[in-house]
Amino acid sequence: MAVFRAHSAGVRVFENRDLEASxxxxxxxxxxxxxILDGPWEKIIRLRRTLAAKGASREALRNLMLRADAATPQPVPGLPALLRDGLVALDDVLFALRSAENTHPVEALGGSLITVHPDVLVPRSQPLIWLIRRALERVRPDLPPAPAVLDMGCGSGVCALLAAQVMPDAAVLAADHLPEALASTAVNAARFAAEGRIRAGAVATAEPGDLYETLGDRRFDLIIFNAPWVVAPARNRMETALNDGGQRTIRRFLAGAPARLNPGGRVIVGYSDHSGPRAIANLERFIAEAGLRILGRLSDRIKTHRKKRAWEAIYAYDLAGRE
Ligand SMILES: C[S@@+](CC[C@H](N)C(=O)[O-])C[C@H]1O[C@@H](n2cnc3c(N)ncnc32)[C@H](O)[C@@H]1O
Incomplete structure (x- = not known):
């Protein structure tokens, strides 16, 4: 998301012919x-391309702004979520338009389409999303009214949206280390709210950061983490959605969870035996080491891409702190 700052050089409007003065x-x-760029979309796009080719920095390019009512080739999904003072960063508009081409239906969200940035994990596995929904329905009666919910590693925001649907009075905070994931979640949450599929303001996004890093001292009644479960090193930022070298991320997440829970709070962890029974044994050891108890383990099976096995088991763990 753009942070709109007026720098010492100030804010200037460039209209129509000025847009050629790159x-x-x-x-x-x-x-x-x-x-602030005011003119035909084609000229604006050409200008951005020229500036990028001339070596303008990413930060400088983020200071190209459009008026919120500027004409774009197609409506911008989630525009209200992107607005700052009636202005929107051109790069956010381009981001939203690119994401809009990347839409996926989610059965457990009533077949709604969600938009996903190309660098963010697409929630393709419908059984897993159903499993998380079942886990949410299971814990709901035990939570206080208007529960505070954290969706750790929100990705496209699918778990945050599920929580907001299953618990319509919940205040859901979505966290991830990838800004692209938080932006996808913000765009989807804004659209779901505009369509009346969740309460307006039900889902907020945190600043990007490693696990709990940017959450201050906030505590929650429920924490959800559909964790990366492939035990292999991530070679780049995108692979952190699936790969967790040495299971270090899930271990650190679990170790930090009890301090983030309100009394009686719960944790839902999505995981799989993709990397074999040892990964599951490790996971359950990390749970115990963190001082958490397993109250239940929902499971299902999905087709795997691994050569030796046709199926893998997927799990949604229902965890609680020690009484
Ligand atoms: C398996 S994906 C789940 C995405 C989404 N919740 C879903 O269910 O489709 C794991 C997510 O965790 C995020 N993630 C991985 N490591 C992280 C870390 N150290 N801190 C915060 N988020 C992290 C990834 O960026 C990714 O979005």
Whole structure:
């Protein structure tokens, strides 16, 4: 998401013919200025491409802004979530348009389409999402009214949206270390709220950060983590959605969870035996080491891509702190 700051070089509007003066705009951006672009979409896109080719930094390009009512080639999904003072960063608009081409139906969300940034994990496994929904329905009667819920590793926001549907009075905070994931979640939450599928404001997004890093001292009645469960090193940021080298992320998540729970709080962990029974034994050892108890383990089976096995088991653990 763009953070709109007026720098010392100030805010200037560039209209129609000015949009061809890429050198002047580059100088303005180079001084830390914010440029509001007002003109035909094609010219705006050409200008951005020219500036990028001339070596404008990512940060400078983020200071290219559009008015919220500017014409785009198609409606921008989730635009209200992107607005800052009636202005929206051009890069956020491009992001939302790219995400909109990447839509996926989710049966457990009533068949609604969710939009997913190309760098964010697509929630393809419907059985797993159903499993998380069943786990949410299982814990709901034990939670206080208007529970505070954390969706750790929100990705597209599918678990946060499920929580907001299953518990319509919940205040859900979605967290992830990838800004692209938080932006996808914000766009989907804004659209679901606009369509009346969740309560407006039910899902908020945290600042990007490693696990609990950006959450201050907040505590929750329920924490959900559909964790990366392939025990292999992640070679890049995107692979952290699936790969967890040495199971270090899930172990750190579990170790930190009890301090984040309100009394009587619960944790739902989505996991799989994709990496074999040893990974499950390790997971259950980490749960015990963290001082958490297993209250239940829902399971199902999904087709696996592994050569030796046709199926793998998927689990939703229902965990509680020690009484
Ligand atoms: C298996 S995906 C789940 C995505 C989404 N919740 C879903 O169910 O489709 C795991 C998510 O955890 C995030 N993640 C991995 N390591 C993380 C970390 N150290 N801190 C925060 N998020 C992390 C990934 O970016 C990814 O979005």
């Amino acid at each position: 050198d002047r705009i580059a100088r303005h951006l180079g001084r830390g200025g914010v440029a």
